[in-house]
Amino acid sequence: MKKSAILNWIFSIGFVIQLLFSRDWMFHGEGTLWYALQPLLASVLIIFRPTLIKSMSGIFMISLLIASGCLATLNSVHSAEPGTLSWGIWLYVVTLLGLIWQVMGLWSGVDTRLNKKTAVAINLLVPVLFGGMLLYLWEMFTVGFKVPQVLLPPPSLIGIAFANSLEILWADFQQTFMKAVLAGFFLGSGSGFVVAVLVDKIPFLQRGLLPLGNLASALPIVGVAPIMVMWFGFDWQSKAAVVMMMTFFPMLVNTLTGLKSTGRMELDLMRSYAADYWQMLIKVRLPNALPFIFNALKINSTLALIGAIVAEFFGTPIVGMGFRISTEIGRMNVDVVWASITVAALSGSLFYALLAFLERQFTGWHPSFRVS
Amino acid sequence: MPKQFLKSSFVSITTVLAFTTLIWYAAAVYLNSAVLIDKYERHKVEWDFSKLVDDSWSMDRPIMPAPHQIVFDLNKSIFQQKISSKRSLVYHGWVTISSTMVGFAMGAILGILLAVGIVHVSTLNKSVLPWIIASQTIPILAIAPMIIVVLGAIGVTGLLPKAIISAYLCFFPIAIGLVKGLRSPNPMHLDLLKTYNATKSQFFWKLRWPASTPFLFASFKVSIAISLVGAIVGELPAGARAGLGARLLTGSYYGQTVQIWSALVVASLLAGTLVYLMTVLERRVQNRMGVQV
Known part of the structure; x- marks a missing residue:
């Protein structure tokens, strides 16, 4: 018995045990038995033909066979009367997890040094597999154990709620993200940047503001939300103000550090060219500060979303993600709440990804992007 | 020595803090004035600038409280209450x-x-x-x-x-x-x-x-x-x-x-x-x- 195939042996033995003693789950739903057999086929293949997993097409085939096992269990859990399933299905799921883990290991072990495109694809694929596994477990767990919907609805229900309330979600997204978050983000980051450049010119302010700025970025600025709502009213302006205050300090501190990061040698070179302050700033110091500035922008992208949503808890017109979350939880429509959270998470991730992409475009020269 | 003292970060930080406090007091007057002037006119009270400043720094529910009001409130709710009290x-x-x-x-x-x-x-x-x-x-x-x-x-x-x-x-x-x-x-x-x-x-x-x-x-x-x-x-x-x-x-x-x-x-x-x-x-x-x- 080879060590690399131990998970496959465990799965096969587990399969036989549950087939003998607790096989009822395989007869719920159409074709469940057929789907459930495929991972066994994959295991047998890996045990007796170990060369198969040396090639990418082989790993791909194994992945499909194992995905079929996930399908079987989902199928069974959805068609059976809730709570009637015996322990066999859970033994199957646990041993199947071992196989999924093995497949992720196989994928991340693929030699990607020669081909850049496969490297990108695999670096995407492995996290997607992991995410898919989490969703699968979530669905199995919530449906199989009849977890009350109020606590945690299964992903499928969230998806349905998402599709059914697209219009509301879109209106919320416009109110919270397009107005409050974007306005606050640009105002806060922009003013942080401008103040940093000004402060950088005056050493006195630099010594005075930098420690205070460092302190301020550790402060719970989100707490000013009620004050801002009092000052600027219920609409998106007050949320933009909170976002602006939250994003100002990270930008200030990071830009100041970035402007200071230029090496003495480069500055001396520029001075020997008789460059004036602005030339030095635009041609050398700002490009050198870009990695720090992008770092601040990425921090700010998540802060901005948090600020806007939290500020909506303190008063808002009847639209917005924070409003939706707080009212729908009151009406026990937890699936809509989760759909809202999905929107927030998606927009947050996309915003972050966009900034990361821009960072790569503008600071591709930086050592941290070099492939080791 | 004095020159070095002026360049120390302690002086810089104190200056910035003092400046912030000044702006804060000014902002308190500015932000609270609208409510106060409205109140004066409704009650037909004679008022000038110094009265406005005085009042805007001592309102009960100001839009922007002055720093000393916060300090008083902190003193009241930290030192003048029993630690187990809900007001502390x-x-x-x-x-x-x-x-x-x-x-x-x-x-x-x-x-x-x-x-x-x-x-x-x-x-x-x-x-x-x-x-x-x-x-x-x-x-x-x-x-x-x-x-x-x-x-x-x-x-x-x-x-x-x-x-x-x-x-x-x-x-x-x-x-x-x-x-x-x-x-x-x-x-x-x-x-x-x-x-x-x-x-x-x-x-x-x-x-x-x-x-x-x-x-x-x-x-x-x-x-x-x-x-x-x-x-x-x-x-x-x-x-x-x-x-x-x-x-x-x-x-x-x-x-x-x-x-x-x-x-x-x-x-x-x-x-x-x-x-x-x-x-x-x-x-x-x-x-x-x-x-x-």
């Missing part, structure tokens, strides 16, 4: 700080375990690391109140739900920083240990872990500050009766601006103290390890 900020601060600490401990343990796993298991590195980053784009603070309500529904109440939110925020900087730190030993040192035929655990305890302390403490400082933010936001749902977040919320419901501001000041002081304590701890640990500063 010490009591509320303690509630917040205890869940901050529990959350920080949970987050630190989770973050350290994740980082150790990521550094040692390559599958984890490829599959989990991107999700750790993605997990932080979910505005957890924004859904914190919901989590509190849901956890409350299954009987988890009190300190634990808030601590869970703090922990979720905390684990990220710790995991990311520690992964960087555990990978920071340079190849020479790694090679040396290899020639000693060191085992994996020796690699970890004798090289990787000690090498990661600077990274770990940098992360701890960030984490403990956001842990406090998590605890405060966790106290926002209407059910919470104690804690600085609850003070913020009741203050905003009843228009008690001074109360909001003093809660904010206490929160800021707490954040500053926690980060400072972490710095002290860092210095002590580094001294014990023989690091030259």
Whole structure:
């Protein structure tokens, strides 16, 4: 018995045990038995033909066979009367997890040094597999154990709620993200940047503001939300103000550090060219500060979303993600709440990804992007 | 000597602070004046500028309270109340700080375990690391109140739900920083240990872990500050009766601006103290390890 195939042996033995003693789950739903057999086929293949997993097409085939096992269990859990399933299905799921883990290991072990495109694809694929596994477990767990919907609805229900309330979600997204978050983000980051450049010119302010700025970025600025709502009213302006205050300090501190990061040698070179302050700033110091500035922008992208949503808890017109979350939880429509959270998470991730992409475009020269 | 004194950062910071206070007083007059002038005209009171300034610095429910009003309120709610009283900020601060600490401990343990796993298991590195980053784009603070309500529904109440939110925020900087730190030993040192035929655990305890302390403490400082933010936001749902977040919320419901501001000041002081304590701890640990500063 080879060590690399131990998970496959465990799965096969587990399969036989549950087939003998607790096989009822395989007869719920159409074709469940057929789907459930495929991972066994994959295991047998890996045990007796170990060369198969040396090639990418082989790993791909194994992945499909194992995905079929996930399908079987989902199928069974959805068609059976809730709570009637015996322990066999859970033994199957646990041993199947071992196989999924093995497949992720196989994928991340693929030699990607020669081909850049496969490297990108695999670096995407492995996290997607992991995410898919989490969703699968979530669905199995919530449906199989009849977890009350109020606590945690299964992903499928969230998806349905998402599709059914697209219009509301879109209106919320416009109110919270397009107005409050974007306005606050640009105002806060922009003013942080401008103040940093000004402060950088005056050493006195630099010594005075930098420690205070460092302190301020550790402060719970989100707490000013009620004050801002009092000052600027219920609409998106007050949320933009909170976002602006939250994003100002990270930008200030990071830009100041970035402007200071230029090496003495480069500055001396520029001075020997008789460059004036602005030339030095635009041609050398700002490009050198870009990695720090992008770092601040990425921090700010998540802060901005948090600020806007939290500020909506303190008063808002009847639209917005924070409003939706707080009212729908009151009406026990937890699936809509989760759909809202999905929107927030998606927009947050996309915003972050966009900034990361821009960072790569503008600071591709930086050592941290070099492939080791 | 005087010239050097002028250049010290103490003078700079004090100047900036004094300047901020001045702007604050001016802003208080400016922001409160509209309400006051309206009131004067309704009651047909004679007024001039000095009366306006006086009144705007001593309103009951100002739009923008003056600094000394906040100081008075702080004095009243910290020193003039029994510590166990519901009006005492010490009591509320303690509630917040205890869940901050529990959350920080949970987050630190989770973050350290994740980082150790990521550094040692390559599958984890490829599959989990991107999700750790993605997990932080979910505005957890924004859904914190919901989590509190849901956890409350299954009987988890009190300190634990808030601590869970703090922990979720905390684990990220710790995991990311520690992964960087555990990978920071340079190849020479790694090679040396290899020639000693060191085992994996020796690699970890004798090289990787000690090498990661600077990274770990940098992360701890960030984490403990956001842990406090998590605890405060966790106290926002209407059910919470104690804690600085609850003070913020009741203050905003009843228009008690001074109360909001003093809660904010206490929160800021707490954040500053926690980060400072972490710095002290860092210095002590580094001294014990023989690091030259």
